[in-house]
Amino acid sequence: MNTFCFGLLLTLGGLFCSEPTQKAKKPLVVFVCGDHEYSGEETLPIVAAELEKNYGMRTIVLKSSPDHNSEENIPGLEALKDADLAVFYLRWRRLPADQLAHIDAYLKSGKPVMGFRTTTHAFNFPAGHPSAKWNAFGEFALNTPPGWGGKAKHTHYGHSSSTDVSIVPAEAANPILTGVSKDWHVRSWLYHVVPDYPVKGSTTLLTGKAVNPERMAVENPVAWTGTNSFGGKIFMTTLGHPEDFRVESFQRLVINAIHDELGLKVPKKWKGKMDIQVPYRVAK
Template identity: 70%
Template sequence: MVVFVTGDHEYSSEATMPLIAAELEKNYGFRTIVLKSSPDHNSEENIPGLEALKEADLAVFFLRWRRLPADQVKHIEDYLKTGKPVVGFRTTTHAFNYPKGHELEKWNAFGEMAFNSPPGWGGKANHTHYGHESSTDVSVIPEASNNPILTGVDQKFHAKSWLYTTLPDYPSRGSDLLLMGHSVNPNKADAIDHPVAWTGENSYGGKVFMTTLGHPEDFNEEPFQRLVINAVHWAAGKPVPKKWNGAIEMNVPYRTPEN
């Protein structure tokens, strides 16, 4: 069972993740559940159904600045403590946004704890991006070219996502880099390339696949679709499919966040 946990103000994860889940069920034999913030994507304090993580073999997270209550976070923590695998997208680097002094403030570093990414937005790691007018040229890191997750993925493709910064200190814990991003039209003259996809082992001992891509238009790109399908197979301990069932119809809109 793959459980998708979604909730973000910006990238329409509550619409992209169900389409990925449906493809996994229809063509690749997975069982899936997609959980969403309630009553809508801007609802930061409620994702019903997280108890489904008790039955999950793989958890996929696409979150942004949630403030879930302790009982809901406990389901996430219990899953992580099993050492089971995780897949994460883009704003999951800053999945939580509890105020200073809150009993759950440590979860603001969820990205680092679970995905070897910078521990939240800004901060000591200066985790930021190169501006909403930019986009990203993506290329396979040569040393990773034989990684099964990259099966059938173009050596180079273009992503709508503006490039997130991670270097020099992240990804952490000896993560294996898969894809590098080069900012196109960055808002800073000193922009450098940063990894946009990696694998590794997190602080709980679980397998990790993380990508800082995830703009809805990225999901229209067949190389990115294939990367995602491959990564789910890899994380779930299944062979990456040699046969590709073709492009997935996505066409989900991007929305400017309300906060």
């Protein structure tokens, strides 16, 4: 047998005898929850369970401890080291430096970030505090205003109001909007972020108009994508009232956005509406 034939047999033998290719590792989504008002630590675990059951993902849900009003402790943030996507639903936390370091390392990795509603004002350190820069988390991580109020006049149009949501026509074919209705309604009172936010270069997917506002209102973006200051891909929505999670278009938006953030194809087939019956809490 000549050398060529012998080599060919070795090659073919290797092909037939090689171990089956390992299945791709399931992506890990880490949810970081802690808000006084919107029950994110109850809605997001339902979303996490859906991702594991029907969409082939692994999830970890981290919560403020001992309860949602605990502003200075979210155990387990070291899990962010292995996360493929970090999803934040925070409001006015004051985490210790060692816990912030895990979030900082994740952001600096350039991995994707997703945020809900009050994450625009995720942290609330007093002026002069060594960690006060984190008060602008919304801006440097998610392209939102840098905290509540301030020069950006980030505010809302009153708790008695609600919001009509519409797809931005130019983004109608965006995969994140697959199965999302052109026009729909949510309980969230509209957040004011214009004219300077989301930051330049972001892409607005959905806009909202206040229904029965308590003061003069203008149309505002309510969901956008973009790249944050660390080069990470972002998806942010200022919606997130627990009643919003009962709306199928909002559920589809969330599932679609998570897939897109992970670089996965948005599911062509909707796995069905989630049963999310979580109460709203009056803000602390």
